[in-house]
Amino acid sequence: MEPxxxxxxxxxxxxxxxxLAYSKDQFDIERFERLRELSQEIMAQYTEVPMEKLPELFANETGYQTPKVDVRAVVFRDNKILLVRxxxxxxxxxxxxxxxxGVSPSENAAKEAFEESGLEVKPVxxxxxxxxxxxxHPPGAYHIYKLFFLCEEIGGKLTTGFETLDAGFFGxxxxxxxxxxxxxxxxxRILFEYGWDAEKQVYFD
Incomplete structure (x- = not known):
């Protein structure tokens, strides 16, 4: 779906x-450096990110590039889903x-849920x-895999965190x-469908 x-x-x-990570030839290195510059110029042309910001946001890593991983906690209460502002x-x-x-994906989901909503949850x-x-989604610089863990409440109470303004459950x-x-x-909608039906296998793209 992305452009x-x-x-x-x-x-x-x-x-x-x-x-840049594996080449030894200086001429090849120069060519790869130019390709990296071109990729940043493309992003700057079609997004609102200033060119000077792109090296730290889009081209700030070394070695073989892999997708980033985004982990989300899915918490239901009375057929409503937990969201944070x-x-x-x-x-x-x-x-x-x-x-x-140093944190497993499921541990990450529980940690983020507590830090952002105040609820203690157990990934199941x-x-x-x-x-x-x-x-x-809107166009973005990173290739991202998103992991969604169904979690059950085990304690805590709804509150806000350092990165959130509010938290609540919504149908x-x-x-x-x-x-x-x-x-x-x-x-x-996919999370509602797959979260409530334990017989369904994991949804994946």
Whole structure:
């Protein structure tokens, strides 16, 4: 679903990063450096990110490039889903974020749920693995895999965290304005379908 220019820019960036990591020939290194610059120029041309910011956001890694991992906690209560209001844009998403080094994916889901909503949860089942490019998110610089863990409440109380303004449970017919860079309505509908039916296998793209 993502625009082709995003796909091309990310692939050029990935190839250039691998080339810079493994090439020994100085002429090849110069070519890969130019390819990396071109990928940043493409992103700058079609997004609102200033060119000077792109090296740290889009081309800030070394070695073989792999997708980033975004982990989300899916918590239901009375047929409603837990959402948190993001401080960054004032819109709503599932609690979660980038996977942390040294923490398993399920541990990450529980940690993010507590930090962003105040609820203590126990991950019980992986219900979805989504590739961000396959869903109607706005164009982004990273290739992202999104892991969704069904979690059950075991304690705590709804509150806010350092990165959230509010937290609450919402039904499908009363969803607030979503932070669509993080979650979309169509994805939430998939989570309702797969989260409530234990007989379903894991959803994946």
């Amino acid at each position: 082709k220019w995003v796909t091309w820019a990310k692939e050029i960036q990935s190839l250039s990063q691998a080339g 993001e401080m960054m844009d004032g819109r709503w998403s599932l609690p979660g974020g980038w996977a942390d080094i 089942r992986l219900i979805a693995v989504m590739d961000k490019k396959c869903h109607p 499908l017919d009363e969803l607030p304005e979503l932070s669509v860079g993080r979650i979309t309505e169509s994805q939430i």
